[in-house]
Amino acid sequence: MKNIVVQKFGGTSLGSIERIKAVAKTIKKTSLNEFPIIVVSAMSGETDKLINLAKDISDDPAERELDALLSTGEKVSAALLAMTLQSLGLKAKSFSAAQISMRTTSNHSKAKIIDINIDTIQASIDEACIPVITGFQGINDVGDVTTLGRGGSDTTAVAIAASIKAERCDIYTDVDGIYTTDPNLVPEAKKLRSITTEEMLELSGQGAKVMQVRAMEFANRYDVPIRVLSSFKEGEGTLITKEISSMEQPIITGIAMQDNQTKFTLHGVEDTPGNASGILGPIGDAGIDVDVIVQNVSVSGKTDFTFTIENSDAKKAQKILESDLIKVNYDKLIVNNEIGKVSIVGVGMRSQSGVASIAFKTLAENNINIQMISTSEIKITLVISLKDMNLAVKSLHKAFNL
Numbered sequence: 001m002k003n004i005v006v007q008k009f010g011g012t013s014l015g016s017i018e019r020i021k022a023v024a025k026t027i028k029k030t031s032l033n034e035f036p037i038i039v040v041s042a043m044s045g046e047t048d049k050l051i052n053l054a055k056d057i058s059d060d061p062a063e064r065e066l067d068a069l070l071s072t073g074e075k076v077s078a079a080l081l082a083m084t085l086q087s088l089g090l091k092a093k094s095f096s097a098a099q100i101s102m103r104t105t106s107n108h109s110k111a112k113i114i115d116i117n118i119d120t121i122q123a124s125i126d127e128a129c130i131p132v133i134t135g136f137q138g139i140n141d142v143g144d145v146t147t148l149g150r151g152g153s154d155t156t157a158v159a160i161a162a163s164i165k166a167e168r169c170d171i172y173t174d175v176d177g178i179y180t181t182d183p184n185l186v187p188e189a190k191k192l193r194s195i196t197t198e199e200m201l202e203l204s205g206q207g208a209k210v211m212q213v214r215a216m217e218f219a220n221r222y223d224v225p226i227r228v229l230s231s232f233k234e235g236e237g238t239l240i241t242k243e244i245s246s247m248e249q250p251i252i253t254g255i256a257m258q259d260n261q262t263k264f265t266l267h268g269v270e271d272t273p274g275n276a277s278g279i280l281g282p283i284g285d286a287g288i289d290v291d292v293i294v295q296n297v298s299v300s301g302k303t304d305f306t307f308t309i310e311n312s313d314a315k316k317a318q319k320i321l322e323s324d325l326i327k328v329n330y331d332k333l334i335v336n337n338e339i340g341k342v343s344i345v346g347v348g349m350r351s352q353s354g355v356a357s358i359a360f361k362t363l364a365e366n367n368i369n370i371q372m373i374s375t376s377e378i379k380i381t382l383v384i385s386l387k388d389m390n391l392a393v394k395s396l397h398k399a400f401n402l
Helices: 017-031 046-057 063-070 072-087 119-126 152-164 197-205 213-222 275-285 311-321 355-365 386-399
Strands: 003-009 034-040 092-095 102-104 113-116 130-134 137-139 145-147 168-173 194-196 226-230 238-241 254-270 293-295 302-310 332-345 370-376 379-385
Touching (some): 003 017, 003 152, 017 034, 017 072, 034 072, 046 063, 046 072, 063 072, 072 092, 072 130, 092 119, 130 152, 137 152, 152 168, 194 197, 197 238, 254 275, 254 311, 254 386, 275 293, 275 311, 293 370, 302 311, 332 386, 355 386
Parallel strands (some): 003 034, 003 168, 034 130, 102 137, 168 226
Antiparallel strands (some): 226 238, 254 302, 254 332, 293 302, 332 379
């Protein structure tokens, strides 16, 4: 029996019939030595087209119906690719997420995978028939179609790889691997041969767009090796795995950035136990992810409580903070959407000191003020003014010799 490998193809890889034919040839080549399970995104631009159609009907379309609409894009890709594989003499069959019983939560547009019944996939493998599965979507307990959010096809692919115990998961995209930072901003950014799952999880969570953060959570939890490579040119790409040789491991692996952030500051919060929960509880209940959190030292029994979230959730969060759901007294709500986050990531930080001081010195030399700081064992996140973000990334990339 051949080793099983999951291959995910993104929208740019499937952007035209010519591209679908090229992808089919890649899959056929893989099938000579391994058995491929395929996960597909919608064709490039298709999801945006469907969103625009919905907005032509309503400025605020029902989330259930929007998910039902958006899920059609991947079905088109899956069917066309299955047909193309068949034309090359391969056995192939398309499957929707519902057909493979990919069960999710009911959070439309942001659903999370609960489990996958692999029986249908296994039956296809037993018949030597390549399954071509729709990414980005699932079904909830009542049978409604749900979607997993942007980049959700990555999550689908890694979840299937984990469930079927595949040898690895190959993510084909329009870039040829993982870079030390965005090469569009820093042309001298270097492509990494390998990176740890833990580092990639941090980078994804802090804005690196190559891999979706929930896909990396699955990979980290179930130890799924991932290879990121281009569908447009030959190459080994970048291997994401639990461990890599310590001789290859630099102190800092990469720098990520996010420009879609809003900072909320509740000024004059009474400094009493339970207030953090009282503020963030209703925010979390609304499905809003909070990142950097800072509470100042109490002065005269009051403090400032600050946190950041994505811009897409800002209006919802502000509405909650100004509603009766928040039982915490505060004097003033300050909202700032002119911020950016820069994160320095590397497992080498565990054993090497001085990373923070280099970062702080570099920003100071470039007259960049730090508004908030958050750290973990392998990450330092700095919240700064949005206008300074590009300069900060370039300067830090140079300072750490990446």
